Amino acid sequence: MYRILFVCLTSLCLIFPVSLAFAETGGTPVCPQDRKTPQAPPEFLNLKNPLQKNKETLAAGKQLYEQSAQPLQCKVCHGVKGNGLGEPGFESNPPARNFTCSKTIKNLPDGQLFWVIKNGSPGTVMMGYSDLKDEDIWKLILYIQEFAK
Numbered sequence: 527m528y529r530i531l532f533v534c535l536t537s538l539c540l541i542f543p544v545s546l547a548f549a550e551t552g553g554t555p556v557c558p559q560d561r562k563t564p565q566a567p568p569e570f571l572n573l574k575n576p577l578q579k580n581k582e583t584l585a586a587g588k589q590l591y592e593q594s595a596q597p598l599q600c601k602v603c604h605g606v607k608g609n610g611l612g613e614p615g616f617e618s619n620p621p622a623r624n625f626t627c628s629k630t631i632k633n634l635p636d637g638q639l640f641w642v643i644k645n646g647s648p649g650t651v652m653m654g655y656s657d658l659k660d661e662d663i664w665k666l667i668l669y670i671q672e673f674a675k
């Protein structure tokens with residue numbers, strides 16, 4: 527990404543004839559994403575979220591996503607906006623899932639998301655959150671599914 531540098535001297539603004547090679551923090555969200563994540567085993571795949579989506583469960587999901595999930599908050603890699611770009615400087619191959627991309631995310635069953643959050647995705651930086659209570663994982667799922675709406 528290039529940005530034109532504007533330089534203002536007193537009231538006179540000059541457009542500087544150079545473009546700075548300026549790394550746009552995070553780049554552009556990719557959609558659809560190339561997805562090679564293994565499929566959850568059937569006993570997970572068929573699970574349905576037992577929680578209701580409402581103000582409380584969504585707020586709890588957001589809190590976990592942005593603040594309390596350990597060892598690392600989801601936003602660090604998936605981004606506060608859920609677009610998979612993460613925080614400035616974060617990069618991984620494969621990249622973090624873009625939850626705003628309904629083409630990639632809308633057909634993934636609840637149980638698939640649950641399994642990946644609990645166990646991680648082998649060979650990627652997506653770690654398993656085996657210490658989270660099941661209920662907290664379901665709250666996270668309600669929250670991340672909202673990004674695609």
Ligand code: HEC
Pocket residue numbers: 561562563564591595598599600601602603604618620621622623634638639642643647650651652653655666670
């Ligand atoms: C260290 C970076 C990192 C963190 C932290 C992280 N993720 Fe991920 N996540 C990834 C990457 C990379 C992938 C893509 C994995 C793949 O391609 O198989 C991914 C994929 C996923 C998927 C996609 C599953 C699928 O089947 O496509 C879900 C759901 C997910 N993460 C949820 C979460 C949640 C919820 C949290 C916080 C509790 C979290 N992630 C924290 C990096 C991260």
